[in-house]
Amino acid sequence: xxxxxxxxxxxxxxxxxxxxxxxxxxxxxxxxxxxxxxxxxxxxxxxxxxxxxxxxxxxxxxxxxxxxxxxxxxxxxxxxxxxxxxxxxxxxxxxxxxxxxxxxxxxxxxxxxxxxxxxxxxxxxxxxxxxxxxxxxxxxxxxxxxxxxxxxxxxxxxxxxxxxxx
Numbered sequence: 210x211x212x213x214x215x216x217x218x219x220x221x222x223x224x225x226x227x228x229x230x231x232x233x234x235x236x237x238x239x240x241x242x243x244x245x246x247x248x249x250x251x252x253x254x255x256x257x258x259x260x261x262x263x264x265x266x267x268x269x270x271x272x273x274x275x276x277x278x279x280x281x282x283x284x285x286x287x288x289x290x291x292x293x294x295x296x297x298x299x300x301x302x303x304x305x306x307x308x309x310x311x312x313x314x315x316x317x318x319x320x321x322x323x324x325x326x327x328x329x330x331x332x333x334x335x336x337x338x339x340x341x342x343x344x345x346x347x348x349x350x351x352x353x354x355x356x357x358x359x360x361x362x363x364x365x366x367x368x369x370x371x372x373x374x375x
Contacts, residue, residue, distance in 0.1 A: 225264060228240075244257060310351060311352050314352060320363060349370075
């Protein structure tokens with residue numbers, strides 16, 4: 210696991226070779242590996258990605274994680290464009306929407322599914338996986354929802370990855 214600084218490059222290479230040999234022996238047509246996004250690494254290490262490319266593995270998808278170093282930002286509004294700040298201010302002044310923390314992923318996930326479907330994609334994690342992650346890391350995952358007439362109309366799921374990224 211290249212997430213751990215203590216595993217030498219040669220061991221990572223050996224594991225990848227053993228996996229490839231096993232798959233050939235069992236006559237697999239293909240395998241799919243989904244790497245952990247770099248943002249979650251405590252010590253950045255591209256060894257696995259390098260070895261996969263070196264051994265002619267093909268990349269079919271790239272997951273791009275965006276993050277903001279919240280600790281370095283005095284005013285969260287600075288992160289938004291003037292147009293978005295104005296739009297949010299109007300909505301908040303009309304008192305039609307409230308934004309608040311929430312623990313219930315069910316309603317949020319239904320909205321997420323509909324939103325992803327519009328772009329012919331699916332969420333990275335299933336609802337079951339998100340609930341498990343929320344249980345495993347209760348202080349590191351926060352759901353913010355927007356409500357209109359007491360009904361969830363949108364939301365953002367925040368992952369506080371580690372001290373390096375947040």
